[in-house]
Each structure stands twice: as C-alpha cells, then as structure tokens.
Amino acid sequence: MAEVAGSSGRAWKRHIVRQLQLRDRAQSGRFLDVVQAYTKLLEKSNMLVHFTGKLEAKSAELQVPRPGQETPGSVLDPATGAADGLNTLERQHQREIAGVKDTSGELAYQIFELSKLLKAKECELQEQKTRLGSLSGQLSELEAEQQWLESQAEALGRGNNALKRDYDVLRERYRRRESELRRAAEKGQELLGSLVQMKAEAAEHQNEKNERAKQARLCRELKKAMKRTVSIDVESDEVMPAEGKVPTGELVELEDGEKLWKRPFRSASATSMTLARCVDVFKGLLDFRLKRGKSLSSGSEARYHSMPICFVACLPSRVSDVQEAHFSEVNAVTFSPSPGVLATGGADSHIRLWNVAGGRLESLQILEGAGGSITSIAFDPSGSQILAASYNKSAQLWHFGDCNSKETLTGHADKVTAAKFRSIRHQAVTGSRDRTVKEWDLGKGACCRTINVVSYCNDVVCGDNVIVSGHHDKKIRFWDSRGPRCTEVIPVDSKVTSLHISQDQMHLLSCSRDNTLKVIDLKMNNVRQVFRADGFKCGSDWTKAIFSPDKSYALVGSLDGSLYFWNLESGKLETVLSGEHRASVNAVAWCFSGQYVVSVDRGRKVVLWK
Template sequence: MDGDRLSSLSVLSRCCCLSEETPVTSGRETKGCVLEPGLGPTEALQTLKIKYQGQIAEMKDVSGELAYRIIELSKLLKAKECKLQEQKTRLASLSGRISELEAEQQQLKGQAKDLGSGNCAMKAEYDALRERYQLREGELRRAAEKEQELIESLVRKKVEAAEHQNKKNERMKQAQLSRELKKATKRTVCINVELDEVKPKPEEVKVPVQDLVELEGCEKLWKRPFRSASATSMTLARCVDVFKGLLDFRLKRGNSISSGSEVCYRSMPICLVTCLPSRVSDVQEAHFSEVNAVKFSPSSGVLATGGADSLIRLWNVAGGRLESLQTLEGASGSITSIEFDPSGCQILAAAYNNAAQLWRIGDCKSKETLTGHADKVTAAKFRSTRHQAVTGSRDRTVKEWDLGKGACCRTINVFSYCNDVVCCDNVIVSGHHDKKIRFWDSRGPRCTEVIPVEGKVTSLHISQDQMHLLSCSRDNTLKVIDLKMNNVRQVFRADGFKCGSDWTKAIFSPDKSYALVGSSDGSLYLWNMESGKLETILSGEHRASVNAVAWCFSGRCVVSVDQAKKVVLWQ
C-alpha cells in the first residue's frame, strides 16, 4: 500500500513539473493531461494546479507518515540485527560447548568400554567364587551331617558299652552273691521258733557287714533249714527285710518305671557365651497352618516344630540351613507345646484334642496318648526323669504322669485354666489365665506360693541353673522371678512390643544373659539381663505375629515361628 502511494506521488510530481514548464497547446490537451471541454487554458491550468496541489499536500502527509514508518522500521531493524548478532554469538558458544561435550562423550564411551570389560572379568571371577562357595557350603553341610552321625554313633556305642558293662557288673555281682550265699549257707544255725516267741532274744553273733548286706538279696535262704543257734539275729522281721530287698533288686533288674533305680537326667549348661543373632540364615514354610511351638533337641542338631495342622516336623540344623527330616503324625488337634526329653530320644506334645502325646524319635506314629483332661491341653513338660511328665489344661487342672504306665498319678485342681507349666526338682510352676503364677510341691497337696502379675500369663521358662523364672503376659511385659526369694526381680517392656496371643512364648538364652520374645508385629525383641535394657530388635522377615522362639543349647542360633506358617533361622 505504501509502495503504491509512493509511485502515485512520483507520477504527480512529474506531471506538475511538466505542466509548469510546457506551454499550453492550442487544443484542449496538454502533454500528459486531458482538459475538460469548455475551459480556457488558464482556467484549466488553474484547476489542474489546485487539484495537483491538493494531491501534493496529501502526498506530503503520506510521505511524512511513511518517513515515520521508515524510522520505526529502521529502529526495529537495528534491534533485530543486535539480536541476530547475539544469537550468532550464542550459537558460536554453543557450537564450542557441543564440541567439548562430544569430546567428553567420546572419553566417557572409552571409560564405559573399559568398565564393561572390567565388569565382565569381575563377573566371571564372582561366578567362580560363587561356585567355590557353593561347593564349600555343600562340603560343610556334609561334614556337619557326618559329624552329627559320628556323634550319634559314638553316643550309641557308649550306651551299648555302658549296657554291656552294666550286664557284666550285674553278672559279677550275681556271681559274688552266689559265692557269699554258699558261704553263708555253710554256717549251721538252730532256731527254736517257739522259744523265740516267749523268751528274750539271744545275743547276736557278729557277722561281717558285707555278708549281711549281700544276704538281703538272697531268696534261697528261706528254703534252707537252720542248724545252729549261733545266728539268732535272723529273726522273722529280719527275714522279711531280706525278702523286700530281694524284690527291690528284681525290680531294679527289670528297669521298672517306679523303682528307685530310675536315672535322673539333669539339664547341664553347655553354653559358655551366647552369640547374638543378627541376620536371617534360612526361611521355610513349615506347616499348612500357623506354627505354635518350636524346640531344639539337647544336642542342638535337631529342631521340632508343631502347628495347627496337627503335625510335628523335625528339621536338621546344619550349615545355617533347615533340612526336613521327618513328620510325626497321630495328633488329632492343634499342637500347642513341644518338649524333648533330657536324652533327646522322645518328644512330648500337648494338643487341642484334650490329650498329650508321646513320640519316639524315628517312629512316625505316636507311642503313647495321655488322656484324662476335659479340655484343651496347653502345656506338656518332662520332669527331671524321662519317665515322668506334667501337663496343664484349660480344664483348670495340672496333672502329673507316670509315662511307663501311661497313667495319671496326681491331679492338681486350680481356680483358673493353665497356659504353661515348668518343672524344677520337686517344684511345679504353673502360669494361669487369672494373672497368677503358682508354685506346687510335688511332695505335698497344696500350693506353696502365688505370685500375681498384671496380665494373663502366656508362657513360663526356667533358666538352666534353676535360679530364675521368665514369664510373659498379656500386659506386654516380661518378668524375671528370683526362685530363691520368690519375687519379681526385673520387668522388661519396650515401645512397639505387643504380646500377640495367649500362647506367646518367651525364653532365656542358654547362658541366661538375654531374654527373647516375639511380638505381634513380626519383630523379635532381645533384652540384656545384666543392664536390663533392650539390646536389639530383629525385624524384616516375619509378616505376622510371632508365636514362639527357641535358642539352641550351644547358643549359636535362634529359631522363630509365626502365624503365617513360617519358620526363620537367625544367626
């Protein structure tokens, strides 16, 4: 548009110049212009002049506007040129930066290539080390198994040797008794029974003590007549004593459960220093339902777990791994408690079928079922001998059992149902739902001591030196009881610890340096007995409430079980 105006302005300027310089023609035309008819030359020129002057004024206005526009465009052009120059400068800078980055990229590519080569070499070395580790681990596991087999073989050989020696000693004793009997029967005695009844006793003949002791086991003495009055000490009462001694000797030879020759297995500490667990060594899904109980054998090589699926599973613990050994069947209810006998040859379990059951290691079926409770059996423990046991039940009774006869020999009636029991020497300790711990003397009918706590008692555990008792209760605390003074010595509690069920089990470490329990959030809480402070919290593996924990007697590892079927080995 502005260009059209400029061209029109230039045409009109040239026309004005030509009209002023060119003379008027005689006709009605001028050069480049056509005049209107009826006008003279002067008038026509005047009219054209006025017309052109108007156009010139208009063109001057347009020219001024265009000049202003040209100035603005010039300024804009200069600004654009400055910006363009800046862009060129920046472009040059960026080009240099790109060159630097390309060089750096090439350098990094070289480094990445070198690192890739190094990683390949390290991976090959790692794979080789891993294979060696797996081989060594397998060798270690086999060595541990072989060691366990050798130990078991040595124990069997020692038992066989002991039995052989006992038989040999018994034969020697029998031979000695026979010789002494023959020697004694050669002495002639004469007794007038009628006179013995009315006359005072004659003086006894001095007989060697050894002869008298060994005559007590003699049965044939009654079948031989007395021919001399020099041995009148053999009165009727004395003969009865001899006969009783003979019967006692026969009972001992038959290994009767109720005889006085019963061997007492006492739990001797075998752990000098306990190793604190810090990491997970193995995890197994042990049962088809929640796991309620766990226990190590006295040798620490076998682990037993019991669950709500009515099964007991045995595990071999070697090389930081749990390997399934055997499954014990026969229980018709949820397993609530497991206990090895002191020799490690038998397992006693409490179940929800109102009974306790006994297995022999190696047998899949139950050896004995202890029936007599009217409700769920919550605890079953061996006494100091393998032939006696104690059970606690929700029928508000505690029963003592003779395992040789499979019969209950004593029933203790309590006001509240029992959650757990422990035994030490002649004392039975029971924990109850009414927030009380009761002490019973197995030689007397009555309760000797009652210790109240602030929550329902879920478990009891006695230290190996039988000096302290650890209780866990639903008030989310552990209490250490001094068994000499029968009072609470320590109370353990911690933020976050919560007792997850009525059968949550807490234990001492084998050296009694720590107290361990599982929480409802899946963590394990460990307290230091000396300082009374929380030592550590083990978490991250369990996703459900921990029901029970077990610490091996060697002090090297811990096992925990939870309500999500999981068994975790900690080392």
C-alpha cells in the first residue's frame, strides 16, 4: 500500500511539474516581445556606457599635453582649456543621456502598450479557448450525428438497392405485359376486322338469301297468276275471278316440272289482269330492295325528308336560362330538327338531352356509353338518331329515347374529332386525328370508305355529293363522294377549328386559329367574306362557328366568354353578347325556328339566349 501511495504521490508531483512547465512556456511566450525589447534596451545602455568611457578617455588625453608639445591656450591658461573641454564633453554626454532617456520612455510606453495588447490577446485567447471547447463539443456531436447519418445512408442504400431490384423486376414484368397487351390489341383489331367482315358477309349472305326467297315467291305468284281464269261481265263492269275446268288431256309442262292446264283461249281482259298482278309483284320486289338500300332504288327515295326552313332568325339580346350541364367542360351542343330538343356533350363522357320550352332548359335524359370525352354531336335530319364523336377512337350511335348506345363505329386509330350524318339514309362521315376521314354504312355498322389525308382533321361537313374537311395544316379539302380523290383545296391563314354548311348548301363557314371567320362560296370554291373583330379570340382548336338558320348571321364564341354576331349582308359586326360566361366558349347552336341560341363553355355552363 505504501508503494502504491508513493507511486501515486510521485505521479502527482510529476503532473504538477508538467503543468508548471507548460505555464512557464505559455507565460514566457506571452512576454517574449517585452523581454526582447528590454534586452535591446540593456544592450544600448551598455553601449552608451562604453562610448561614454571612451569619450572620457579621449577628453583626458586631450587635456594632458605631451612633453615638448604646446597646446593652444596653454600659454595663456591651461586650467581654463581643460575645463572647457570637460564642459563640452559633459554637455554632449547629457544630450546623449537625454536621448537615451527619451528612447527608454518610448520603449517603456511601447512596453505598456504591448502589455495592454497582451492582456487583450489573453482575453481573446481565453474566449477562443472557450469557443474551441464549445466547437469541440459540437464537433463531437456532429461526428456522432455523421456516424448515425452514415448508418442511415447505408440502410437507405440497402433499401434503395432492394427497391431498384424490385423496380427492375416490375419493369421487366411491365414490358412483358405491355408486349402482351400490344399483341392482344393487335389480335383484337384482327378479331374486330374479321368480325366486321363476317358481319358484312353475313349481311350479304342474308341479302342474297332474302333475294332468292323473294324471287322464289315471285315465281310462285307468277305461276298462280298464270293458273287463274278471269271472267268479265260487260254489263256490270265487274271482274270476277273463277276457277275453270278444262279437259284432262290438255296439260302443259312448265320449266320447273309443274303442270298447268292448257286453255284453248284467254281473253284480253284476263291477260291485262295478269300483267297488273305481275306489276304489283315487281313493285313489291323493288320496295324490298329499297328497304335493303340497294342500287335499284332512286336517290330521292333513299334520302331524308327536307329539314325545316327558317325564314327569319331572331337576333338574341338577353339570357333566358343558365344551367350547369356537365361535371367538366362542355365541348359540343346542337339542336334537333324536332322542335324544342337540345343535346350537349362534355368531357365527362355523357350526352345530355334538354327540352327547351318557355325560355327554360329542362333535362330529359342522359345518354351513356361513349367511353371518352365528347367532341362532336349531330342529329340525323329526321331527329330520330344521335351520332357523337369521342376521344376513345370511335363514334357512338343512339336512337332518340334510348339511353344505351345502339352502335359503335370503330376503326380510327386516334381521337375522333367530328361525326356527321349524310343526307342519304344510313350513311355518316367521321374525321379523326389519325389523318383519315371515313364514310360509314350505319345499316351494317361498317366502314365503306377511308380517305387518307396528310394532316389532322378537326371538323367535317357533308353536302349532297361532297364531303368537306378542315385540317390542322391550314387547309380545307373537298372530296367527291362518288370519286376517290380530292377535288379542291382552299388554304387559310391558320389551322381550321370548325366548318358549317348552310341549309341551302351554297356557302361554307370556317373558323380558324388566326381569329377569323371565312364564308366560302361552294359554287366558285373561293372565299367570299372574312370576319374579324377587336376582342374576338378563338379559344381552342375545336371552337365552333355557325350560320343562323336563315343564313343572315354568322355566330361564334370567344376566349373571353363573349358571343360575336356578324351580318352576312353588310359584312359588319352586328352585336356582341357578354357577361354570363366566365370561361372560353367552345360551341354555339341556333335552333331551326330561329328563336333561341345556346352557348357552352369550359366552365360547365349551358346558356340559353333569347
């Protein structure tokens, strides 16, 4: 225990000695400048004493004359000359002592200043030590935090690697599924094409079968008519059919093996009645072919009845009703030829039918099944069918009063932007962003003609024998429905957003993104009028402009929610209606009676103007 206590005592002493040595080094370092200055001062003092001694020795030598040598003034007063030399040396020595004192004062002042600076440095050093201690504590904390963050980063790196592996697996699975989906889509397209072809073949087969049945029935009717005997009573002018008996020996064999009794004589009246019966039978056959849409029917019989004609359209001046029609923006609106029926289509994939009565909009029903945003709506001239184009690459057909879609016209490869009925029954035309315009046989639900174009199609309209399409490449193209090629191209200054043909099919109204409306003469195929106005801006690539039913005005909606009316006769802006829409107007419609105007916008509003 004593050894342990002795060793601990020696260690304590060594610790104290080390601490004292460290303190001496620190304090000697602090006063090093002062010691050096003091040393220099002592050196100068010693040099001054040395020089003083030398000067005194020289003065003594000067005062003591050498033997045999006379100094000046020695003859007069030797004591006086020595005293003057000593005084001179004393004055010189006093001056040097005064200079040394001045230097010593300056050095003492410097020592005082340096001591103050040293104290300030010591305080600053203490502060720096305190700050260094706090920073060392912070550094240790930051190092601990860095280690924790590094561990977290390593854990996150391991997690990221695991997620990356999972992502790679999922991406590979997605690629496989995408390829499978592509193959399934291609197979679906092939199946759809084969289904359409099978439907067409089945329809042709059914037509042929019905035709053969009709012909067989006609033959039977003819044979029966040939077997009948007609007797005529001249006095009463009545024709009475009667069955006559003829001898069994007079039989005539027909082409199909049937036998007919041969009559020795047939009167003229009997022959005429038989021909009349044959005419009736042939008329029934022609009527049957007409119902099937064959070429034997005349063009006038296959067309719709004429649409109602408006003699005077009323220019609206006020808002009659406002409704929030859809869950998102409204893209299309149109009136039915039937009085008081309106249809709107929106980005919510719904078509709503409205009853317009007494200046109010009353909801009738909602048509579902479009499967995509509605871009265009059209009624057939009879008002019994509704055709809508949508973003799901197809067009839908509904019967008026039926909520479910009757037919889906598929075949486009991109969004269908326009769908219109033709004046010929069971025919329609669609335009798409896949750079095609298609004609459809609605009876078969199949495409009967595809027109390939070099640009996106934004809108189409149909005349009796012409199809007009407006395109993204700033051109309006005319297609002859009886031929395969484009017959006319009219360039405009910007991409076409809509087309509208007048009821007399004499003029075409186009709207384009350069904020202009153009009236095109369809006989001369040239631009007749151009309408523009300050404040009018075309709000989108599908903004619709229309003629009034009597072709007196041109109407379009603007980006700021206003409606602009131009007078076609004067060519000037007639009026501007604003204040109700708070968003861009996408489409407008004018009822066939000319009494109401409807506008729809991106803010889900439907506004009825009167």
